[in-house]
Amino acid sequence: MRRVSVLTVAAATTIIAIAATSFAGSAQAQAGKVRGVTKTEIVIGMHTDLSGVAASYGVNSANAMRLRIDEINAQGGVHGRKLRLIVEDNQYQVPRAVQAANKLINRDNIFLMAGALGTPMNNAVLPDQLKAGVPNFFPITAARQMYLPFHRLKFAGGSTYYDQIRAGIKWMVANKGSKQICTLYQDTDFGKEILEAVQDQTKAMKLPLVETATNKPADTDFTAQISKLRAANCDLVVMGTIIRDAIVPYATARKMGWNVDFLGQSANYDQIVAGAPGGATEGLYTMAGTILPYRDTASPTVVAWMDRYKAKYGNDPNIGAVYGHALMDQLIFALERAGKDLTTDKLITAMESIKGYRDIFGGPVVSYGPDKHQGSDESFLFQVQKGRFVMIAGPVNYGS
Structure with missing residues (x-):
């Protein structure tokens, strides 16, 4: 998900420049010791949206991470160390993310960053975060930059928007x-990644890309775009849109009597989309890299987790909570495998040794290696049926 910051580019540049100096100083100050690790605790940082346009993701993912941490700490922690999560609000704005990361790295002295939300926020923070030697684990974004170009401190858990779209087109054609x-x-930038995936997959399958249309994130009228695509006789519209701008164009097409297939990706995979009023998204196809559980079809393990979450926070877990639990559970698994004498190098080695991990929700099988820091490129295909996402196929990828 992406949104242009309300602060000026000049302000963002100034903050980033200041942060770069602080990051470099922090890296020098920490030479010779393991930052964020003591005999009794491991400090984990997270910058996410707690009060902005993506707060439903940020608040719920942070809560799920805390819940998993509380559970492991109640059991004595990891090799005798308690986990401590420090969460800072980036308000889904780049300059705020840089400020938050600067605090987490230099004042809070975190061992690693986990679950950081937003592609532009991660992209702004990552260069200096990596210079400071702070790993970035499982950011909540499906952009390829979270593991490409390869860096030993970058780990992404699941399929990217690019993976999902290519796999989805392949399935729809077949x-x-x-x-x-x-x-x-x-x-x-988000939308252009979708365009690149469409271009690459149609080329690979020797199919034409018949027409394209663009929108601004804040657009509310899609009549012109839908009319343009309809005139081109499309039989599949692939959407590089997020939540609201996935609902509106699909509903517009249906109101115009145009009933071709529409295919989205994980930025559309939210119950807000499936449950749009009046069944506005009925029939929409969406690719995603994980599984959103429904209580009546979930496993007993997942139902118990849903109950614990609601008892603690007073609301049902959403897809953000699923992301939060899955990433923290996987991180705890790696910390346990890294051993008692914890260092960044040992954690990386532990991560790279993980093969065949799977979350409680039935997500794809996850594996890493010394030259592979993306856990999975597999996706699931869902369709909106009677107000919920129903799995149609998966896991699938475009290479198989």
Whole structure:
């Protein structure tokens, strides 16, 4: 998910420059010892949205991470060390994210960053975070930059937007007979990643990319874009949109009597989309890298987790909570494997040794290696049916 910051580019540049100096100083000050690790605790940092446009992701993912930490700490922690999570509000704004990361790294002396929300926020923070020697584990974004270019301190858990779209197009062509492929995408870095995936997959399958249309993240009228795509005789529209701008164009097409298939990706995979009023998204296809559980079909383990979450926080867990639990559980697994004499190098070695890990929700099998820091490129295909996401296929990827 992405949104342009309300602060000026000049202000963001100034903050980033100041932070870069602080990050470098911190790295020098920490030479010769393991930052964020004592005999009794491991300090984990997180910058996320607690009060902005993506707060439903940020608040719930942070809460789920805390819940998992509380559970492991109640059992004595990891090799006798308690985990401590420090969460800072980035308000889904780049300058705020840089400020938050600067505090976490230099004042709070974190061992690693986990669950940081937002592609532009991670991209702004990462260069100096990595210079400071602070790993970035399982950021909540499906952008390829979270593991590419390869860096020993960057780990991403699941499939990217690019992976998902390519796999989704392949499935739709094979199973729905799609031949006239079009795309509607945000005129942002996020949207352009979707466009690149559509271009690459249609080229690989020797199919035409018939038409394209763009929108701004704040657009509310999609009549012109839908009319343009309809005139091109598309039979599949691939969407590089987020929550609201996935609902509106799909609903617009249906109101116009245009009933071709639409395919989204994990930025659309939110119950807000499936449950849109009046069944506005009924029939929409969406790719995602994980599974959103529903209580009546969930396993006893997941139901118990849902109950614990609601008892502690007073609301049902959403997809953000699923992300938070899954990433923290995987991190704890790696910390346990790293051993009592914890260092960054030993944690990286432990991560790279993980093969065949799977979360409690039935997500894809996750494996890493010395030259592989993306846990999985597999995705699941869902369709909105009667107000909920129903799995149609998965796991799938475009290479298989």
